[in-house]
Amino acid sequence: MSEENTYDFRAVERAWQERWEREGIYVARDDDPRPKYYVLEMLPYPSGDLHVGHAKNYTLGDAVARIHRMRGQNVMHPMGWDAFGLPAENAAIQRGIDPETWTLENIANMQRQVRLMGTSYDWTRELASCLPDYYRWNQWFFIRLFEKGLAYKREAPVNWCPVDQTVLANEQVENGRCWRCGAAVERRNLAQWFFKITDYVERLLAGLDRLDGWPDRIRTMQRNWIGKSEGVTFSFDVENVEAQIDVFTTRIDTVFGTTFVAVAPEHPAVEKILEKMPKSRRRVEEFAATLKSKSELERTQLMEKTGIPTGAYAINPLSRERIPVWVTNYVLAEYGTGAVMGVPAHDERDFEFAKKHGLPIAQVITTPDGSLRAPLSEAYLEDGKLIASGEYIGMKSATARRSIAARLEAMGRGKTTVNYRIRDWLVSRQRYWGTPIPIVYCPVDGTVPVPGDQLPVLLPKDVQFTGQGSPLANDAAFVNTTCPKCGGPATRDPDTMDTFVDSSWYYVRYLDAHNDRAPFGKDKASKWMTVDQYIGGAEHAVLHLLYARFFYMFMIDEGYVSGDDEPFARLFNQGMLLYRGEKMSKSRGNVVGIDEAVEKYGVDAMRLFLLKAAPPEDTLDWTDEGIVGRVRFVQRVWRAAEPLADAARAVPLDHLPEMRGDAQRQLVRALHVALDSGMSETETYRFHYNVTTAKLDELINLLGSALREPGAAEDPAVLYVVHALPIVLAPFAPHLADELWSRMGNAGSVHLERWIEPDPAALAVDEITLVVQVNGKVRARIQAAPGIAEDEAFTLAMREPTVTAQIDGKQVRKRIFVPDKLLNIVAA
């Protein structure tokens, strides 16, 4: 290799990034008449450094965007920052750095690094959710939801650290203890804001059925998360107590097997019972107190089922049996009615609880043949035939469910109901670094939303971060305000919004990113939505992707945007990037930064490697070995193509070149195979560019061989391939591609060129290898012209000694012929 012909990737890559930026070639225009294509990668949290895990995601999205652009579409490909959240506040608490400064510095650094990757983002649309010109629209949406009754406030339990005097996010509770001070976390009821996602539950479910561009597993996860279950809610009277206990069950057919009623300690009936049962009060309250010190996590995880009898008895409305009412730790106050009928014989949890506390186990369902009889060694969960159930004896479970439900309904004691596992979205956070909730509390006017012309409610600066309590609640200058209605003294809501609010609509803000009168204009939003291809990790399968769908349905309903009510037509789940077997993340401290990789190997080599190493949906364990192969590839391309750049430009690309022999035909074919691979991987949404890079390798290997032949520098086929090289490389190695393109004397960027349609004539082969099998095993391969007839193939095959040796003495029973592929001779 001569010194002067080494590709200087450092200089070249930087120069092209600057030029692309200067010329704005990736800016998406609203008035572009070509069909739109919106490709979006999930926006990152600005943790400080971009690592190769991010790079894996963005490289894929960028290849998709570039191929669509070269295929003649008006591509929208924006980028922004999910910039609110806890790490910034922790930096403030631990190191005294202002959260805004910390975040904006991180964004600046990461934005530099994303640019370093040469990705084709339209930076004119960049957004950062922590800036007032973004979060004011969070507040605007909050008020719209409030006006529609979809944002409401009620008491809800939160994780409370008694030492730090603050609410903790679930992620900050480690084994029931505060992550910072180690104190046992308590459950407290605080007034919190909720978004009423449950109003949209049926639509969210129905939409999933239509989203066939989404992975099944994500759709399944969302369905499970929503957790729809149909059953019966009915009520028990409590003996001598003015209270009814409602329970929800999906197995009303087992109601005669109820041997106890279990309630959550928070259940309102508990207090009424205790008024009548003063002797039980102390024990029940002590029990409740031991539960209270535990977070919901701890309460629901791996915990033994315990409980305490209240002393009261409920009456089974159908059997009229007296059954004890227990307060237990395994009934969730937040789901259903906060009480369940305990049927040990037919529910695993009830069985475990009954065993432990010596409660009776009454079998009421048996196997269809009636063979299953007490005593049961475990709960029988299947449907079956009813026994010991009064007038319902002998019925099948399904029939009994209908009959019993009808009976309870007729008695006015119950009705069929649907319950959902999903709860309303709790959006209040007792935290500083988020969007202030735009609500004022007035002693006269009550809960008053901040009027639109007073938005945004700005986050105050110079707040004290002590880690004690909520910073906003402690800031009198922020909290004390005047009522927008009456002008009298009032207080602001001291909480901020869950950052998932920010990411629920950002993909629409990109489409009109600088609008200061509305979150976005309807025309612009409607022109570009929906997102054609969304790309991101599966970790957002339920939260972000469910919230965003809910938000978008609301936007459609309110007419803010028109079109389909699903925001993401297709979703692609990137596989995780691991390092040393663990997820790469800053908090784990196992981050491979991209600055070093780019400096050492070059961006194009890194991008090619990330695509080549594995199919994009696979988990990839990062290793530096292997990337040198892509560095070699980049240099090989350069050495092959650059010297011929001048000569190659003269060979037109709009038709196939003169091909003087087999070698030339193979070379041109390899080019079209690579073109075809890049295109079809994109159009089938498979995105297996690892295969496309292999085709590029084969192309360059053939080109290298061709160049060693005398006269190669004047061979039209060689020059044609060299001329086309920048185009086929452009989506994957954009800098190298544009540098070669410009060396060919082109003034414009190769990224604005058209992809070359794979030509069937170039893809055709003039000789095929026909596989000859005997009884399914390969015995010979014969070279033949395409389209060879079965009889002729058979004749040729029977001349092969390796074939006849296997048939020897046997009769040919059957022939299977796959044209141009295979002949299988079945002999016996």
Place this chain on the structure above:
RNA sequence: GGGGAAGUGGCGAAACGGUAUACGCAGUCGCCUCAAAAGCGACCGAGUGAGAGCUCAUGUGGGUUCGAGUCCCACCUUCCCUACCA
């Protein structure tokens, strides 16, 4: 406990039900060089054979099929998600 994904050379991996191991990494040998690096070329699943070849190999065991890495059933292993939802 529930749900999902995946198991192919030393490694990353490829393969519309039809030539298993493309392409790359690592390795071995050679060319070039005073030497090295880079580059270029050849080889590179296991067994057997002088060789043409033959036999065995896609986690394990069955099945469907002319033919199975691919489809079906059971099991083993790994990873991810979720978790008392009545």
